[in-house]
C-alpha cells in the first residue's frame with residue numbers, strides 16, 4: 001500500500017480520542033469529498049458473515065474471503081463476487097496481508113477476540129460480529145490490542161441500526177423521549193444451542209452455541225439501550241433459569257453453564273433502570289425493546305404479536321410509525337433496500353466503511369461495543385451467585 005493510502009486508512013490513538021464522540025445521526029450521510037478511494041476488505045466466516053452488503057458500498061471492495069469449510073467458502077465467494085479464497089484466517093493473513101486494509105470477523109463468538117487481535121497485529125482494522133468478547137479477560141485483551149495498534153474497531157450489532165432503534169435514538173436526541181427512566185430489552189431465541197439444534201445444524205458435532213450462556217450474548221438487548229442514549233450499565237443483578245430437557249446444562253457444555261434463560265436488572269450511570277434478558281427456551285421470539293421516557297413511551301412491535309405503539313405522558317396511545325430509514329439519503333444508492341435484522345445490515349456496513357474512508361471512529365466504536373457486551377458477562381457471574389448485585393467495569397472508554 002502506498003504510504004499516503006496507509007496514512008489515510010491507519011491512524012493513531014490521539015486522533016481517535018479527538019474524534020470519538022458520536023457524529024451526526026449515523027453519519028450515514030457521506031461527509032467525505034468525492035473520491036475513488038476504496039477500503040479493501042477481507043471477510044472471515046461464511047455463515048452469518050456471508051449475508052452482508054460490503055460489496056454494495058461504493059467505497060469498499062471485498063478482496064479476500066475465508067472459511068474453514070469449503071461450502072462456506074463458496075457462499076462467501078458468491079455473495080461478495082470475490083475469487084481470492086483462503087482455507088483459514090491464519091493462512092489469509094500470512095499469504096495475502098498486502099491485499100486488504102480491514103477484516104470482517106464473523107467466526108464463532110468465543111474466538112472473536114483472538115481473531116480480532118490477530119488482525120490488529122497484522123495492521124488491519126476490524127469489524128467483528130457480536131459479542132465483542134465472552135470473558136472480562138478477553139475484553140481487556142481487546143482494549144490493550146486496540147490501544148497498542150491504534151487501529152479501528154467496530155462491533156457489528158444489529159439492534160443498534162434496527163429501524164425502531166434509530167427512531168428511538170432520534171426521538172431521544174431531539175428531546176422527545178426525555179430522560180429514559182426505565183427500559184426493557186429482550187432477545188428470545190427458542191431452541192438455539194440445544195442438542196437437537198446441534199444435530200440439525202452441525203451434524204451432531206458440539207458447536208460453540210451448544211449450551212452457550214445466554215448473558216454472554218447480551219448485545220441484541222443492550223444495543224437498544226446503548227444505541228439510544230449512550231448510557232452505561234454500572235451495576236447489575238441477574239437471575240438464571242433452567243428450562244427444557246433438550247438443553248445441555250452444566251458439564252454437557254463447554255462453559256459449565258447451568259442456565260438456558262437469564263434476566264438482568266441493571267442501573268445506569270444516569271440512575272435509570274434497565275431490564276435486559278436473553279432466553280434460549282421460551283414461547284416467544286425476536287429482539288425487542290420498550291423505552292419508557294419521562295415524556296413518552298415507545299413499545300416495539302414483534303413477530304410474537306405485540307403492537308408497535310407510542311404513548312405521550314399526557315396523551316393517548318397511538319401506533320408508533322417508524323420510518324424506513326434505508327429508503328432515504330442516509331445510505332449510498334445501491335444500499336437503499338431492506339436488509340437483515342430489521343434493516344440494520346446495510347447501515348452496519350456503511351458505518352464501518354465510512355469511518356475508515358473519513359479517518360474517524362465508527363459510531364459503534366470499541367467503547368460502545370464493550371458497553372453492550374461487558375454488562376452481560378458480569379450479569380452471568382451475578383446469576384451464578386444467585387442474583388448478587390455486581391459492579392460493571394467500564395472498559396475501553398474514550399476518556400479514561
Ligand SMILES: NC(=O)c1ccc[n+]([C@@H]2O[C@H](COP(=O)([O-])OP(=O)(O)OC[C@H]3O[C@@H](n4cnc5c(N)ncnc54)[C@H](O)[C@@H]3O)[C@@H](O)[C@H]2O)c1
Pocket residue numbers: 044045046047048049066067068069072087088089090106107108109111129130131156157158207341
Ligand atoms: N444479528 C446478529 O448480529 C447475528 C446473527 C447471527 C450470528 N451472529 C454472530 O456472527 C458470528 C457468526 O455466526 P454464525 O451463525 O455464522 O456462526 P457459525 O459458527 O455457524 O460460523 C462461524 C464460521 O467461522 C468459521 N471460522 C472459524 N474459525 C475460522 C478461521 N480461523 N478461519 C476461517 N474461518 C473460521 C467457521 O468455519 C464457521 O463457518 C457469531 O459470532 C454470532 O454470534 C450475529
